[in-house]
Amino acid sequence: MRNIVIVGIDTLLGSYFAARCLQERDDRVFYCPWTADALSGEEISELVSHAARQIAGSKATVRDRKGIEDRMQRAGSDLNVYTTGRTAAIGFDEVWYFADSKVGANQAETLEEIMEACVRTNAKEFNYVGFDNIGCHSESDTRKLVHSGVKTVGFSDEQISLYCKEQGVEYRMFSTSLIVGSGHPSVEHSTGLSQFLAALHSFKTEIEERSPQYFDFHALRCFASRGTALNLVTADLSSDLLLRIARTEGTAGSSFPIVSPHNTPLSALCERIGVAYGLGLLVVEDFGVLNAVDRAFHERTGGVLGHLSGRPPELPCTQAFVTANLPLDSAVFDEEAQIALFELVRRNQDDAWTERRRQIADLPSRLLTRTIARSGSDLNYCIAGSTGTAVVVLNALGQGLECWYRLIENLMESYRVIIWEPRGMVAPPPPFGMKDQVDDLDAILRHENIESCHLVGWCTGTKVAIDFHLRRPSAVRSMAFLNGTFKCDGSPEELSSPYEQYLESLCRMLVRKPAMAASVMKNLQFRTEKGETEILRDVDKEQMSVSVLSLMNVDLRNHVLAPFRSEETTLNYARQLVDFWSHDSRPRASEVQVPVLLMGAEYDQVAAPAASQMAAGLFPNARHVHVGGATHYCIYDRADFVGGLLKTFFENPDELPVAQGVQDTVAQAQ
DSSP states (O other): OOEEEEEOTTSHHHHHHHHHHTTSSSOEEEEEOOSTTOOOHHHHHHHHHHHHHHHHTSOOOHHHHHHHHHTEEEOOTTSOEEETTEEEOOOOSEEEEEEOSOOOHHHHHHHHHHHHHHHHTTOSEEEEEEOSOTTOOOOSGGGOOEETTEEOSSSOHHHHHHHHHHHTOEEEEEEESEEEOOOOGGGTTSSHHHHHHHHHHHHHHHHHHHOTTHHHHOOEEEESOTTOEEOEEEHHHHHHHHHHHHTSTTOTTEEEEEOOSSOEEHHHHHHHHHHHHTSOEEEESOGGGOOHHHHHHHHHHTTHHHHHOSOOOOSOOOHHHHHHTOOGGGGOOOHHHHHHHHHHHHHHHHHHHHHHHHHHHHHHHHOEEEEEEETTEEEEEEEEOSSSSEEEEEOOTTOOSGGGHHHHHHHTTTSEEEEOOOSOSSSSOSOOOHHHHHHHHHHHHHHTTOSOEEEEEETTHHHHHHHHHHHOGGGEEEEEEESOOOOOTTOOGGGSOHHHHHHHHHHHHHHHOGGGHHHHHHHHHTOOOOOHHHHHTOSOHHHHHHHHHHSOOTTTTTGGGGGGSSHHHHHHHHHHHHHHHTOOOSTTGGGOOSOEEEEEETTOSSSOHHHHHHHHTTSTTEEEEEETTOOTTHHHHTHHHHHHHHHHHHHOGGGSOBOOSTTOOOEEEO
16 A cells, blocks of 8 residues: 655646556545645545546446545645544655646745655655646746756756755656646646637637627637647556556656657647537637637637647657556557547536536525615615625616626625615616615615625726715725726716717707607617628628627627616616716725726727726726726626636735726736
8 A cells, every 4th residue: 555645636637647546456645735725625536536537438436436535635735634633644655746837936835845845754755747848838947947858847857856865755757748638627727738728618608609600600710830749648648657657666766758759730739629629720820810809819828829839849759658668559649539539628618617507597596685675665685605705796777687697606605795786777766876876785784784895896886886985985895896987977088988978868868858768768679780690791800800709698688688678767777877977986086095906898898998997097006907808798708707806806906916007008818
């Protein structure tokens, strides 16, 4: 029986290696997470079980899952193992550290801590595995610590070997080319290629939710060097090589490159990925030929293909196969095998997204609804999540909750989210202006005994947040303004979108002439733009792609028309907007001392993106993020990105760049 510690089990290769170790009947695995948001024990068991199923080529039984859980245990960062509140003395035979090629202070610090812990706990062996290291472009000098095919994170291989020799710890060092495999969804971002595939699936889904036929008409083009090649090695084969080499006598104190004996041309790889994902995926060397959709994808992936397609290793490179006593033909990963694997990855992504959609569809039934009697009618609000700091969502006037469900589902595990539909379109009777919206917010916080919270305002909700903060500053920890509008009477034209200008003329006319409600309602309700097919056939490819990115998500098209469902709601909505425009939040913005996040979207057709950028220069403690390729409804289209942005802002706003003024360079969100 061997006791094996794995740091980085929550990576694709780390999970496969753990599954390999557990194939041995008596071996035990102790996993050591390196991040504060590490997966739970149940999640670790699930991802290792997933890897075991991929290796076995068939579904594991419940008994197999139970066997994995029984032989896995969490260890602390100091390699101490805690059992029923006590520290257990464990003799470790092997310590394995899995790290990708991205240099980071946290990984470097963790590596140093683990190496020191190996000495304290008398661990017999230390094995370093740098994956995605061979054949990738280096982006800084710290990525060029290469020796004998091995590149480490924050340390050279000489430093690791010298440290281990001085402390009497046996060691091995491994470096792999690009790892590819079917991993559990929780590890889909742990390798460069899996990040690319995850981004591709997410982006394709997002575009098709706006334009279902786009990829039937147009290919997706990626900017990279067509003539380059990638060296791909599967997680299945890599984990087998690692374990075989570690079990072979005389391998301690050595370095081993883990590479495939065959390179894959980048253009061929993209073609095969495209087959698996049901779209044309082309590599182009001229960035100028990309249209707006292609550029949005390039920004989303951070140009990862260009990084991955460095100079592949010179072949053949057989050292690992000879040492492991594996024939070279075991590494065959031809066109058919690649397409089959990518199809499996895509099916797993489809299944995960289907389950996510099911959970979101079920969310309304999980919301806790409460009611306050106020202003002669009921004020109903919903609560999602039961723990954590309160996050209070200030919805846009006239909008229901449908736009928010994806984001609420993302936030509710960490925060107590409170949201409601702004009143005034039906009840209470008019006038019900912005001051009344602020009063509703105040009443809800007092009813819930909330002393302080984060405010998230969408569109018109920004002014409600600001006015409430000025009324009760101690009740607000921070404010996030998503696609906010600061339009007011007499404000510059650049603070208004064309849609807002059009809407203003109709609303002011309607307030003067209420009898026009039916006509205005029909005008707004049936205001249509070009049909999808007409857009996709536009000979101007740039304009076509911009039009596609500007489209609203098909799921939301009926919901956003809620203000115009009747003559009464149309008239009341017009009155509310005219009242909203009479309030100017800009003069008192300098009084807001709490952190403020302003997020604008490149293709926002409702609230002018320039308004968020302008407002960033008015608040003393502001951050501004510009989301490329996104619309007014990115809270729905890109809920995971927005959720991650909000969590970062709430927990540590200093991680986001502080805006210095109106002329700041806009941060391009990936």
